[in-house]
Each structure stands twice: as structure tokens, then as C-alpha cells.
Amino acid sequence: MKYRDIREISMNFIPIAAFLLALLIGAIMIAFLGVNPLVAYHALLNGAFGSINALADTVVKATPLLFVGLGICIAFRAGVLNIGGEGQLVVGALSATIICLVFPNLTGWILILIALFFGFLGGAIWAGIAGFLKAYFNVNEILSTIMLNYIAVYGMNYLLRGPIMDPLQVKLGSFIPQTARLSQAVDLPRFIPTRLHLGTIIAIFFAILVYIFLWRTTIGFRIRMIGQNIQASRASGINVQKYMVLAFFLSGALVGLGGAIEVIGVHHRMFTDGSATGFTGSAGFNGIVAALFGQLHPIGTIPASLLLGALLTGANKMQRVVQVPSALIGALNGLIVIFVVGSEYLRRRQTRRVERIMKVEHNSKNKNKKEDK
Amino acid sequence: MKKDISKITNLTKVEKLEMRGIVKQFPGVLANDRIDFDVRAGEVHTLLGENGAGKSTLMKILYGIYHQDKGEIYVNEKLVNIRSPLDAIRLGIGMVHQHFMLVPTLTVAENVALGLRSSRKYLLDLDVVSERIRELAKDHGLYVDPEAKVWQLSVGEQQRVEIIKILYRGASLLILDEPTAVLTPQEVEELFRVLRSMVKRGYTIIFISHKLREVLSLSNRITILRDGHVVKTLPTAEATQEKLARLMVGREVLLQVEHPSVKLGRATLVLEGIWVQGDEGLPALRGIDLEVRSGEILGIAGVSGNGQSELAEVIAGLRKPTKGKVYIKGTEVTNWAPSQLLEYGLSYIPEERIRDGIVQEFTVEENLILKDHIHQPYANGIFMNFKNIARESERLISDFDIRTPSRYTSLKSLSGGNIQKLILARELSRKPGVLIASQPTRGLDVSATEYVHRQLIEQRTKLKTATLLISDDLDEILSLADRIAVIYEGKIMGVVKRNEVSVGELGMMMGGVHKDKIK
Numbered sequence: 001m002k003y004r005d006i007r008e009i010s011m012n013f014i015p016i017a018a019f020l021l022a023l024l025i026g027a028i029m030i031a032f033l034g035v036n037p038l039v040a041y042h043a044l045l046n047g048a049f050g051s052i053n054a055l056a057d058t059v060v061k062a063t064p065l066l067f068v069g070l071g072i073c074i075a076f077r078a079g080v081l082n083i084g085g086e087g088q089l090v091v092g093a094l095s096a097t098i099i100c101l102v103f104p105n106l107t108g109w110i111l112i113l114i115a116l117f118f119g120f121l122g123g124a125i126w127a128g129i130a131g132f133l134k135a136y137f138n139v140n141e142i143l144s145t146i147m148l149n150y151i152a153v154y155g156m157n158y159l160l161r162g163p164i165m166d167p168l169q170v171k172l173g174s175f176i177p178q179t180a181r182l183s184q185a186v187d188l189p190r191f192i193p194t195r196l197h198l199g200t201i202i203a204i205f206f207a208i209l210v211y212i213f214l215w216r217t218t219i220g221f222r223i224r225m226i227g228q229n230i231q232a233s234r235a236s237g238i239n240v241q242k243y244m245v246l247a248f249f250l251s252g253a254l255v256g257l258g259g260a261i262e263v264i265g266v267h268h269r270m271f272t273d274g275s276a277t278g279f280t281g282s283a284g285f286n287g288i289v290a291a292l293f294g295q296l297h298p299i300g301t302i303p304a305s306l307l308l309g310a311l312l313t314g315a316n317k318m319q320r321v322v323q324v325p326s327a328l329i330g331a332l333n334g335l336i337v338i339f340v341v342g343s344e345y346l347r348r349r350q351t352r353r354v355e356r357i358m359k360v361e362h363n364s365k366n367k368n369k370k371e372d373k
Numbered sequence: 374m375k376k377d378i379s380k381i382t383n384l385t386k387v388e389k390l391e392m393r394g395i396v397k398q399f400p401g402v403l404a405n406d407r408i409d410f411d412v413r414a415g416e417v418h419t420l421l422g423e424n425g426a427g428k429s430t431l432m433k434i435l436y437g438i439y440h441q442d443k444g445e446i447y448v449n450e451k452l453v454n455i456r457s458p459l460d461a462i463r464l465g466i467g468m469v470h471q472h473f474m475l476v477p478t479l480t481v482a483e484n485v486a487l488g489l490r491s492s493r494k495y496l497l498d499l500d501v502v503s504e505r506i507r508e509l510a511k512d513h514g515l516y517v518d519p520e521a522k523v524w525q526l527s528v529g530e531q532q533r534v535e536i537i538k539i540l541y542r543g544a545s546l547l548i549l550d551e552p553t554a555v556l557t558p559q560e561v562e563e564l565f566r567v568l569r570s571m572v573k574r575g576y577t578i579i580f581i582s583h584k585l586r587e588v589l590s591l592s593n594r595i596t597i598l599r600d601g602h603v604v605k606t607l608p609t610a611e612a613t614q615e616k617l618a619r620l621m622v623g624r625e626v627l628l629q630v631e632h633p634s635v636k637l638g639r640a641t642l643v644l645e646g647i648w649v650q651g652d653e654g655l656p657a658l659r660g661i662d663l664e665v666r667s668g669e670i671l672g673i674a675g676v677s678g679n680g681q682s683e684l685a686e687v688i689a690g691l692r693k694p695t696k697g698k699v700y701i702k703g704t705e706v707t708n709w710a711p712s713q714l715l716e717y718g719l720s721y722i723p724e725e726r727i728r729d730g731i732v733q734e735f736t737v738e739e740n741l742i743l744k745d746h747i748h749q750p751y752a753n754g755i756f757m758n759f760k761n762i763a764r765e766s767e768r769l770i771s772d773f774d775i776r777t778p779s780r781y782t783s784l785k786s787l788s789g790g791n792i793q794k795l796i797l798a799r800e801l802s803r804k805p806g807v808l809i810a811s812q813p814t815r816g817l818d819v820s821a822t823e824y825v826h827r828q829l830i831e832q833r834t835k836l837k838t839a840t841l842l843i844s845d846d847l848d849e850i851l852s853l854a855d856r857i858a859v860i861y862e863g864k865i866m867g868v869v870k871r872n873e874v875s876v877g878e879l880g881m882m883m884g885g886v887h888k889d890k891i892k
Binding site: 216217218219221222224225228229231232233234235236237238239 | 733743746
């Protein structure tokens, strides 16, 4: 009995152990660059949590990760892989930006709500395309979501260099591909003097909402069911195609919402450096890591996003203090992804083992019961 | 450290095998408790026991997959230490697993040659292997084409390949783990014929099973295990089905269910000229006409693969008929979606219960509401009502005697019998007008089978459910069905009353002779 409990509890620490292992290997890499890893990691920690401002930056960085992570939770729970977070972030952000540019004079709160709604809808439709293709034409969703990423980015580049480019840029002749600053009325309230904004609260609110949705509603039940066993779902009278599209739709919606919040909470305009990362900071991919790290549970994704946010913020500081090349940060990030995703496999195997033990124990218990009679 | 199986030619024959005082402890359970077991050349010794009695553990110890905590194994009076399957093979022990260990895309010869060293060093010697397979096949009557791809073979043929594989490696003691679970009655007969002739030539066979009739027909001696220890070892001559069942389960078991007569109602399920396409694109059903009346069980007998699965799926709405009509309670329901059929009072116990019947990762409670979770009392609007779900699932767990640590346990931790009880609980508690029960006891042990049978009869008798029972097990059909329809290549060869037909006649119909042609 005790043995089993320890096993079960220890399972939850596997991703954390994987994370620490990744940091250890990172340390070796840093040492090879002739920098004391302790100093480097101290700078990282300091950069992420060292001051109120650092902490606030960490949370700001974590917010889009959480939105993406929540979207990923829904998709993965439905058994589909949404790798298109980048594209959905961009489309969500663009939708929100355009609506704000079209109606600059609306009252702040109403415009904020409209902007958020358009972000939600933009991401939903973008992911919904992949969902529709998967459900009705059996198009591989990994391919389609990645392709949609490219379409989103080039669409963004076109819009920002043309139709919605800041008129000032045109007038000055500098042609920086960005929109005008959005009306201050749509700025999300901030916790001055930090950069922390209301979006974080919205994200946490949605995390709870997603939890309730997946585990307390019949629709969530069905989404989780198709994720686990399509045949049994069909035999239980579920329209599998419909729920697959719905899962994609909601998944993209949350990511798109995250994109909209990045615009009205942080940047207050849309800009591009030609790639998706310029705007998203790879949140569309890092959010997947956050979700996996959080065991595909919306509540678990909250601390997981925070951790990754801290890493991203702290990495900047580390780069400045100990002068390691920025590529190292990317490598460190990649290491963490590989280790955490890899540990998922280990955890699953462990779960199976525990379940087998439970089965054996349980059978023996039944036998005792029988003999008692 | 590379061990080489091909060096082990000319193995000494196993004349006598003895396992003495074998103990194996798993966390929380004593799987084998001081087991003594022996077998001699030229005999079939059956290990009989319910699921979890310790049969498989004992055999895995013999085959080197597990290692015993205590106890010794003697081969030909010599103490041996079996550390791995390779050690076992070296001693001339071979095992046919319940789930085949074959590569479907390779040929028979390639599968047999896998893991063996070629006689031509770096070049393949598949022609030599094929030749040897043909010899073995001829010697033992295990006919199979060495050049055929494994995926093209029937289950029975694949099993022959497994046997050839171990014979090829020189085994003289064969362990067969529930070999008949996947076979049709005809294939079972064929297998037994082969095994009997092998035993005559001095091979030794350990047969693991819980099918009493088969055990009695094949074995020389029987050892019964229960809860990890030996209950009794007896010669087959002293055994009867009732005695074996009692020793195995530990109480009296009713092998034949009572079959009270019922006044029949109207034809609740009617099929008219149903044609259906199979997975390969050929018609799997070719003009099926059937009717099942309220209060009766109609058994569908036939060799598996003659359209039974497709028949169940077409009624459950999971496969669209190309021609024909389905009526339930007088309403045409052809092409209805599964959800509509569920609402209209159709329950379905699927043949592939793990694939179609449950969600393994879900809890017992969630699986109990798989079909009705959107209805009162389980849901209010889109929100699930956990209080009612808890109450109802506790009730079903106790009413249907589902052995589970709690209602939160994931189905991965439940035994096959308990999973089937859960499906039964869910499907029968819906009070269906029509019930499709497809292979409802396949792979279940005696107690669970008895339970399922009782439930099906009770459902028919008390609730007058029109039941379509599809089973490969002719004994099951004969004991449960009121009328029997025999299916052959997608056509009904005839419908007969249970007490007006002989097994011989059914056998002929199963072989494709129409009822009218039997004098």
C-alpha cells in the first residue's frame, strides 16, 4: 500500500526532475563557454524574481504562455495535436488590432470587450479550419496547423506593410512594418508601476473556466471521450467529427484571445520583423511545453507557464550579465522541451506500472473477500 | 553478450519436468504459493483456474520471463536455473502466447527465421527455412504456406505458425496459454488433432485454459489452481465439468442456466433484405432477413468471420447497409445515427469490448454514464450532476457486482470480467427494448460467464427485451437462445428452434448447407 502511494506521488515529480536535469546539462554547456554556471543561473534567477519589476515581467511573459497552454490542453485532451499556436496568436492579435483601428472612438470598455471577442473568434476560425479538414477530410492536423502558421505570418506581413501600416511611418518615409498605436482607451488596466496588466487575471479566470468546462460539463466529457477512444465514442452515439471541430475551435479561441491580450495589454500595436517570433516570442510553441509540463491540466498549466515565463525573462538578464550568446538561451529552452516531453513517456510507463500493481493488489483483495464469505 | 539460438541444435528431449514449491510474490499479492507441478513426456497436463489464479505466473516462471522467489525446477531430474526465455528454449521448452508474437508484414518463413542465425553466415537462408517448415508442417499436420505473409493468414493459421516457430527451435515441451480463446470450434478441433498426434510422438504439452469441455477432451491430467495455490491434481478420467468448476471457483456453479418460458410479444427488431459492405469492399451480408420478438433470445451461430460483426454493427448504426431495411418497434430505423438508436431503446454489448465498449482511461463512474451522460439525472443542462452520478454508479456497482476498489478507479485496473459486468450494467440499466449482445462472454472465466448468462436470461424473461445473441461459442447459443439462426457467408442458412435441432444439423448449416437441404 505504502509502496504504491510513494510511487504515485513520485510520478508527479518526474517532469520537475526532467526540468532540473535539463538545467544541469545547460550548466555544463555554460561551463564550456568559460562562465561559472552558478553565476549564470544566479543572474537568471535574479532576472526572473529579483525585484518587483522582474517578477511582473515574468508574469507578463507567462500570460500568453498560459493562454496557449489552455488551448493546447483542450486540443490534446480531444486527442488532436494543435501545433498552430503561433498562427492563432497572430490571427487573434490581428483581428483585435483591426477592430480597434476601425472603431477608434468607441468607449474603452466596450472596445476592449469587442477586441477580446474578435481575438477569440479569429483564433477559433484559424484553428477551426484545421479541425474541419481533419474531421471531414482526414487531413493531418500537424501539417495543416503548421501551414496555417505560415499563411498567418505572411498575411500579417502583408497587412502591416500595406493596408494597416501606421500612416505616420508612411509620412516619415521610414516604413517600419507596424500599426499606429491603438487608442489609449483600449489599454488593459495596468498595475502601475509594473508592466503587469489585467490580462493575467483574465488568463487565470479562463484556466478555471477550462477546468470546469472539461471536467464538469457534458461537452467537456465528450471532448475528453473522443480524445481517449474514438470507436467507443461513436458507439456511444457521439458525433465525433463535430466534437473534433469544436475542440479545435475552442483551442484556437483561447490562443487567439491570448494574442488579442498581448496587443491591448502589452504592445498596444501590432508589429512584425518578418517572422512570427517577432510578435509572439515563440509563445505559440512554448505554450505547448507549458501545457505538457502542467500535465495537460488547465490548473497545472498556470505554474508551468509561470516557470517558463521566468526562464524566458531570466534568460535575458543572464545574457546581459554573463555575456553568453543568446543562442544558448534557445538551446537551454530546447533542452527543457526535450526533457519535459521525454519525461511524459516515462511518467506514462510509470502510471501503467502502478496501475498493474493496483490491479494485482485489488484481485488479491477480492479473493480475501470471497474467502471471508 | 550475444547469445545464439541456432547453436542449440540437438536438444535433449524433455522427459520429465518438475516444479517444486514455487513461490512468487508480487507487491501485495502472493501469485504462486508453494506450487508443485509436474509433467511427463507423452502427456497433456492442463493448468486450470480462473483469471488471476496464478496459471500465467507459473508458466512465465517456467519460461524464464519471471524468476521464482523460492522453489526449484527440475528437467529430467536435473536442477535447472531458468533466467530468460533463451534458457528455457535451450532446455527444449517453448511457449505459444495468448497474443501472437508475429510480424504481420513478414512471411511465415521470415517470422520463423527471425532471431536465428543463418546457415549461410551473412546471406539469408530463407529457402532452407521454408524447406524445414514444410517438413515440420507435413510431420505434424500444421499446414501453412511458408511464403505467405502473416497478415493474410487466419487466426488459426497464425497459431500454427507460432507452434512451428517453437518446434523449429527444437522444443519438446510446449506451453500453450489459452490457445483456444481466439479460435472457432472447427479450428479448435483441428488444433486438438495436431496436439494429440504430437503427444503420441512423445512431445509434452502444458495446456492453460478455463474452458472445461476442452480441458476434458484434450488432457491426461488436470491441475486446478485457485488464489495462487494448487487445489488438486487429478487424472482426467476422474473429472467431470461440474467437479472441475466447483474446484476452480470454490463453490457450486450452475453451468446450465434455467430457461423459463415467456409469452412472446411482437417482432421488435426486424431486418429485411440487409446487404452490407465489409471492410475489404466485398459484401459481408447478402440479404439478411431476421426478426427478433419481444421476450426471446435469437442466437446467431456460425463460424466467425461470416458476417456476424457486420450484422451487429449495422443494427447498432455503426455501419450503413447498402440495401435493405431495419425496423425497431415497428418504426423504420435504417440509416439512423447511433445516438438516435440509443434514444430509441437499443443497447449494444460490442464484440470488441475494450475498443468499442469502454474508455480505458476513464473511471468506472464515467464509463457507466458513457451513453446517458447528457440526460437527467446525470446532467442538468450542460453541467454534469455529480451527486446523482455518484449515487447511480454506486447502485450499479453493487447491483451488478462490479469488483472495483472505488468508482473513481480507471478501467485499466479492472479485470476483463469486471469490465464486461460494467458494460452489462450500463446497457441493461437503460432498460432496452432491443439488445445486441456480441460475443458477450469471450475471454471471460467461469464465474463471469455464468453471471452474464443469468443477466441475459433475466433481461429477456422479466423485461421482455428482444435479444440478438451473436456468439462463436455454440454451447453458449444452445444454452441461451430460444431460436437459432445460422449465418454462413453473409446469408442465413436457416432459423430453427433450440430444442428442435441437433448439433450435427447446426454444424452442417454452419458449413454452408441450407436448412431445407438437410433431409
